Amino acid sequence: MKPFTKIISIITPFDKANVDTDQIIPKQFLKLITKSGFGKFLFYDWRFNHDGQEKSDFILNDSKYCDSQILVTNENFGCGSSREHAVWALKDFGFSVIISPSFADIFYSNCFKNGVLPIILDIVKIKKLLQYTEKIELDLDSQKIIFGDESMNFEIDSHRKIRLLEGLDDIDLTLKEDEKIQHFEKNSSIVSIFG
Amino acid sequence: MNITEKILARASGKSTVSPDDIVFAKVDKVMVHDVSGPGVLKVFDKLQKQGIDTSKLHDPTKVWIAEDHFVPSAEKISAENIVKLSNFSKKYDIKKHFKYGMGQYGICHTLSHEEALVNPGDVYVGGDSHTNTTGALGAFACGLGHTDVAYVLLNGEIWFKVPETYYFKLNGKLPPHVMAKDFILNIIGDIGNDGGAYNTMQFGGTGIDEMSVESRLTLANMTTEAGAKNGIIESDKKTVEYLNQRGATNVSEFHGDADADYSKILEYEASELEPTVAKPFSPDNITVARELSSTELDKSYIGSCTGAKYEDLLAAAKILKGRQVKIRTEVLPAAISIYKRAVKDGLIEIFLDAGATVGPPTCGACCGAHMGVLAKDEICVSTTNRNFPGRMGHVESQTYLASPQVAAASAVTGKLTDPRDLN
Numbered sequence: 001m002k003p004f005t006k007i008i009s010i011i012t013p014f015d016k017a018n019v020d021t022d023q024i025i026p027k028q029f030l031k032l033i034t035k036s037g038f039g040k041f042l043f044y045d046w047r048f049n050h051d052g053q054e055k056s057d058f059i060l061n062d063s064k065y066c067d068s069q070i071l072v073t074n075e076n077f078g079c080g081s082s083r084e085h086a087v088w089a090l091k092d093f094g095f096s097v098i099i100s101p102s103f104a105d106i107f108y109s110n111c112f113k114n115g116v117l118p119i120i121l122d123i124v125k126i127k128k129l130l131q132y133t134e135k136i137e138l139d140l141d142s143q144k145i146i147f148g149d150e151s152m153n154f155e156i157d158s159h160r161k162i163r164l165l166e167g168l169d170d171i172d173l174t175l176k177e178d179e180k181i182q183h184f185e186k187n188s189s190i191v192s193i194f195g
Numbered sequence: 196m197n198i199t200e201k202i203l204a205r206a207s208g209k210s211t212v213s214p215d216d217i218v219f220a221k222v223d224k225v226m227v228h229d230v231s232g233p234g235v236l237k238v239f240d241k242l243q244k245q246g247i248d249t250s251k252l253h254d255p256t257k258v259w260i261a262e263d264h265f266v267p268s269a270e271k272i273s274a275e276n277i278v279k280l281s282n283f284s285k286k287y288d289i290k291k292h293f294k295y296g297m298g299q300y301g302i303c304h305t306l307s308h309e310e311a312l313v314n315p316g317d318v319y320v321g322g323d324s325h326t327n328t329t330g331a332l333g334a335f336a337c338g339l340g341h342t343d344v345a346y347v348l349l350n351g352e353i354w355f356k357v358p359e360t361y362y363f364k365l366n367g368k369l370p371p372h373v374m375a376k377d378f379i380l381n382i383i384g385d386i387g388n389d390g391g392a393y394n395t396m397q398f399g400g401t402g403i404d405e406m407s408v409e410s411r412l413t414l415a416n417m418t419t420e421a422g423a424k425n426g427i428i429e430s431d432k433k434t435v436e437y438l439n440q441r442g443a444t445n446v447s448e449f450h451g452d453a454d455a456d457y458s459k460i461l462e463y464e465a466s467e468l469e470p471t472v473a474k475p476f477s478p479d480n481i482t483v484a485r486e487l488s489s490t491e492l493d494k495s496y497i498g499s500c501t502g503a504k505y506e507d508l509l510a511a512a513k514i515l516k517g518r519q520v521k522i523r524t525e526v527l528p529a530a531i532s533i534y535k536r537a538v539k540d541g542l543i544e545i546f547l548d549a550g551a552t553v554g555p556p557t558c559g560a561c562c563g564a565h566m567g568v569l570a571k572d573e574i575c576v577s578t579t580n581r582n583f584p585g586r587m588g589h590v591e592s593q594t595y596l597a598s599p600q601v602a603a604a605s606a607v608t609g610k611l612t613d614p615r616d617l618n
Contacts (some may be wrong), residue, residue, distance in 0.1 A: 018388050018389075018477060020581075020583045022562075022563075022581070022583045022584075022585060022586050023583065023584065023585070026563075026585060027562050027563045027564050028563075028564075030230045030264070031229075031230070031233075031265055031272045031273050031276055032272065045584070045585050045590040046590075075389065076388055076389035076392070076422065079388055079389065079422060080324065080581060080583060081323075081324050081562070081581075082231075082322065082323055082324035082338040082339065082340055083230065083234075083340075084234055084340040084341040084342060085234070087340075102389055102392060104389070104392065104422050105392060105393045105422060105424055106324060106338055106339065106340055109339075109340060109343065110340035110341075110342070110343075113340060113342035113343065114342070169342065
């Protein structure tokens, strides 16, 4: 995973609540066996007409946002199916940050596994961000979002922050700790009830 | 400690845990299916490129594989994924691979209880969000993304933040024609799509004691629709008997402490519950079925891990017996073992006589994959668990979530029907 660096980008205002992973990446793409390239299927039914033409009124089809790396959305983003393809699609499309008042649990966890930073902000701050049309600066290290003359802080679990900054996923991190784990395993008295 | 805390404490070798603690828990059982399996393989490929040894799983005896989402294969990619799964189980010596067309197979969550794969007190994770289902057996059961499942397969453990527990107490026995599905839809309607986010939803009370294991499974299944980390019900004699009947050995009950703490206790009176429906496009968009009696339908779907267990089929068959369906009606038993029992007991004949069609076990149209998806503007009543836009087919189709009884009664009238109103 690439280390997460400071991001300067305009936001894509996506003011929708309860966006489920069926919408983010519809079922017909789940069986694809390629590792990358899910971005072109992101929000497929919302982005494209039945003839495959882009819907001009859908925000992700607006060229203004084509370089945006930050999606600002509303509560319970990523609910529904656990499909990790949803994060793959958002990442592949170009989003590295998703800001929402709340996320569904499995989606939230999947983000960190794929170098996407999910940020939880209260709804007042979200509404402010949704209105902001200039570039914002997002600094994970100082946990700050700077826009114009203003800034706001965000919370993130310190372990997850380090992982993103160093570009480590859970598995990489475990490998770093392999010796300790071996030691723990050897000395652990936990007995699985299945033996 | 409540039961979830107690299981996580046991699995992490701690004497006590509290909500918000981070624990590294040993995992007792792991499941992947034909979507998450190929997803895990992708993660393995990536790890191999990084020089990480993925040649062995931590313990293949704890792993099982289900073929459910895209079987029977409707096209080449799905067929290839099934081959990939076969190679996967062969390479890693996974004995419990339930293959389509080879005896027992079915929806992964249904297999977890039909095959007695999970026991009270277990930590069970799966590459599917409805893994919560199996918590009804008194286990800690939750869904994970592909990367996390890959991690568990290689390491046998994973970290959890100990969730807070909301306790839903059901007082009294459910009235006739009211099913567990109606109860859970009411709960989701009350607390919302994210009302259980990262919490445990535990069910108890006299109404749960009265309930069959299969009804309890319906409750835990749809805790996912409220965003819960896990759903759980304390095991009892019924649980043990249910698992023993399905070939389990050495099953014992596992309980939380009698004086356990809960973050919230919400009480429901069973006598006040009515047949309930979740309208498009969200499981929390509920109303009583009677209010929608003028809603015309194109299809009734009785299937999925939520609504095609034996008891669900029995409830539907009781309504369809001697009646005719007015709309396209599909019944897909959730596993071969259930299908066989339904054949033996004459349920399948009832469905066929009523004019319904019976399909093989598969997730099929529940996730809009295949096997009876909806066309534009079509309206379906379904015993499944999600009704997001396009969930069961065309993005402009509509799904009403309901109990097997409501789905069957609606099949007879062609409109959304409260089973109590059927002549």
